[in-house]
Amino acid sequence: MAQWKTVGNGMLEGISQVADLDASKLTVTLAKTLKPIPPHETLTFGNTMSDHMLIAEFDPESGWSSPEIKPYAPLNVYATSSCIQYGTTAFEGMKAYLGPDGEPRLFRPDMNMARLTRSVDRMALPPFNTDQVLALIKQLILVDRRWIPLASEYSLYVRPTVIGTGTGFSVAASDHATLCIMLSPTGPTSAPASKPISALAVSETVRAWPGGTGGHKVALNYSPGFLPLRVAQKQGYEQIIWLLGDDMKLTEAGAMNLFVAVARDDGGIDLLTPPLDGTILPGVTRDSVLTLANAHTARETTLPGLEETLHLHTHERPFTMTDLLRWSADGKLLEVFGVGTAVIIASIGKIGFKGEDIILPTHEGGLGPIAKAFRTRILDIQEGREQWKNWSILVNEL
Numbered sequence: 263m264a265q266w267k268t269v270g271n272g273m274l275e276g277i278s279q280v281a282d283l284d285a286s287k288l289t290v291t292l293a294k295t296l297k298p299i300p301p302h303e304t305l306t307f308g309n310t311m312s313d314h315m316l317i318a319e320f321d322p323e324s325g326w327s328s329p330e331i332k333p334y335a336p337l338n339v340y341a342t343s344s345c346i347q348y349g350t351t352a353f354e355g356m357k358a359y360l361g362p363d364g365e366p367r368l369f370r371p372d373m374n375m376a377r378l379t380r381s382v383d384r385m386a387l388p389p390f391n392t393d394q395v396l397a398l399i400k401q402l403i404l405v406d407r408r409w410i411p412l413a414s415e416y417s418l419y420v421r422p423t424v425i426g427t428g429t430g431f432s433v434a435a436s437d438h439a440t441l442c443i444m445l446s447p448t449g450p451t452s453a454p455a456s457k458p459i460s461a462l463a464v465s466e467t468v469r470a471w472p473g474g475t476g477g478h479k480v481a482l483n484y485s486p487g488f489l490p491l492r493v494a495q496k497q498g499y500e501q502i503i504w505l506l507g508d509d510m511k512l513t514e515a516g517a518m519n520l521f522v523a524v525a526r527d528d529g530g531i532d533l534l535t536p537p538l539d540g541t542i543l544p545g546v547t548r549d550s551v552l553t554l555a556n557a558h559t560a561r562e563t564t565l566p567g568l569e570e571t572l573h574l575h576t577h578e579r580p581f582t583m584t585d586l587l588r589w590s591a592d593g594k595l596l597e598v599f600g601v602g603t604a605v606i607i608a609s610i611g612k613i614g615f616k617g618e619d620i621i622l623p624t625h626e627g628g629l630g631p632i633a634k635a636f637r638t639r640i641l642d643i644q645e646g647r648e649q650w651k652n653w654s655i656l657v658n659e660l
């Protein structure tokens with residue numbers, strides 16, 4: 263059996279033995295009939311798929327097959343496949359937006375590709391050159407570009423997924439894999455920006471733990487959260503804030519990175535988010551919020567609606583429920599929000615903990631001024647109205 267090993271950006275070593283993923287070998291089989299596109303107001307997150315998908319398969323003897331764009335359809339995999347039996351699935355989530363020029367753009371796709379490489383590696387799945395994945399994402403978006411909604415805050419969600427397709431019950435790495443990429447038109451509806459959400463802080467079940475897989479976008483991190491979420495929802499909360507450890511450190515909110523804004527005595531604001539210690543998913547939105555906050559403080563930019571002179575002091579450090587309760591009691595807790603590609607920013611207005619609720623200050627329009635500043639600026643960059651550090655990449659230039 264051929265051996266493979268990750269080097270650099272996921273490129274296969276020993277390409278003479280097995281073929282790497284090669285976007286130039288792409289074949290396209292178009293759907294005979296195209297689906298009607300639903301009115302964008304009716305879209306809910308992840309429930310509508312475009313006409314086509316992309317597939318490539320890895321075989322240990324021959325390597326990656328020629329990638330294929332074909333009509334969206336069920337996969338042909340055995341029930342004994344590694345992904346079904348042992349959860350060898352890694353995925354990404356990114357969005358394509360239309361700019362004012364009508365051209366599709368992706369937001370910081372290099373970060374998604376680097377993370378996909380790490381997730382695939384963590385699942386011991388065969389690697390691939392992520393430049394080729396990006397080239398294939400581009401081709402798929404161009405084939406299905408009529409699915410990118412025209413309205414602001416709407417976009418085409420891109421879900422690259424890698425599954426282990428080796429068969430049998432041996433508890434070992436899968437030597438076969440399939441890369442699939444799906445497209446789903448989506449709107450701002452997954453968490454209406456106009457209304458803050460409520461979240462229950464939970465410590466009996468944990469999302470991630472030291473040495474675990476919480477820092478990777480792998481499927482097995484998510485299903486264990488479904489039952490606790492259902493329990494929280496029965497108690498009237500929309501999301502979960504995952505706590506960790508005896509000191510009850512706040513980690514993430516659902517599948518969003520978590521930020522809190524705390525007033526300082528010097529008139530500035532502390533903006534805290536937990537550190538990337540392996541239990542926190544290294545979010546693209548998280549990194550973007552931190553970068554923009556630092557740029558505002560350095561006067562490299564002025565975030566919309568914020569005073570130019572406001573100092574946002576960013577901290578990537580742990581904070582606990584004790585901290586949160588103290589800030590709240592002192593009247594210093596300004597805002598709590600979750601961030602991620604799907605929602606961009608979701609304000610949290612109420613946090614349930616041990617039978618009591620921590621109530622955050624309310625703001626007209628739902629979002630507090632800090633959350634709103636980031637949401638507005640990030641959306642402006644994503645939709646191509648603002649330029650910032652090459653974060654918005656024209657799909658045509660990939």
Ligand SMILES: *Cc1c(COP(=O)(O)O)cnc(C)c1O
Pocket residue numbers: 355479514516517518519543544545546547548601602603604
């Ligand atoms: C995807 C994800 C996020 C957000 O990451 P983005 O790159 O900003 O979309 C945060 N937490 C978890 C657990 C996630 O899966």
